Amino acid sequence: MPGLAPKLALAGAAAAGGVALWWRRNPSACPYSQRFWVEAPHPFVTRARLLEILAPQPGERLLEVGPGTGYYSLDVAERLRPEGGLDIFDLQPEMLDHTMARAGERE
Numbered sequence: 001m002p003g004l005a006p007k008l009a010l011a012g013a014a015a016a017g018g019v020a021l022w023w024r025r026n027p028s029a030c031p032y033s034q035r036f037w038v039e040a041p042h043p044f045v046t047r048a049r050l051l052e053i054l055a056p057q058p059g060e061r062l063l064e065v066g067p068g069t070g071y072y073s074l075d076v077a078e079r080l081r082p083e084g085g086l087d088i089f090d091l092q093p094e095m096l097d098h099t100m101a102r103a104g105e106r107e
């Protein structure tokens with residue numbers, strides 16, 4: 001059907017814009033049930049790029065606010081070992097539990 005694809009693209013863009021506007025007016029943390037959004041690759045600030053910028057050193061103690069599921073946390077924490085460490089603080093205990101479980105899997 002000619003002309004359907006542009007209409008669908010426009011409708012999709014309008015829907016995405018509407019959601020973005022709604023979220024801007026009703027800010028809230030990304031719920032744990034939607035965690036797949038924060039587990040997706042972060043192409044603009046990759047883990048390697050964050051480590052390069054942050055340059056964490058062994059023995060340092062850092063605080064990460066809002067780690068989510070720990071996308072960056074584990075790599076940063078590894079760089080701080082053995083005497084240092086990463087503390088994490090998140091509004092949602094499920095995110096903290098998730099990150100700690102992942103850390104346990106890496107041990």
Ligand SMILES: C[S@@+](CC[C@H](N)C(=O)[O-])C[C@H]1O[C@@H](n2cnc3c(N)ncnc32)[C@H](O)[C@@H]1O
Nearest residue numbers: 029030038065066067068071089090091092095
């Ligand atoms: C979009 S996720 C980002 C997670 C992670 N930093 C990443 O880049 O993958 C934001 C996280 O910050 C938490 N958060 C939002 N506002 C917060 C606040 N005021 N204090 C602590 N955590 C907060 C949310 O619960 C959520 O886990």
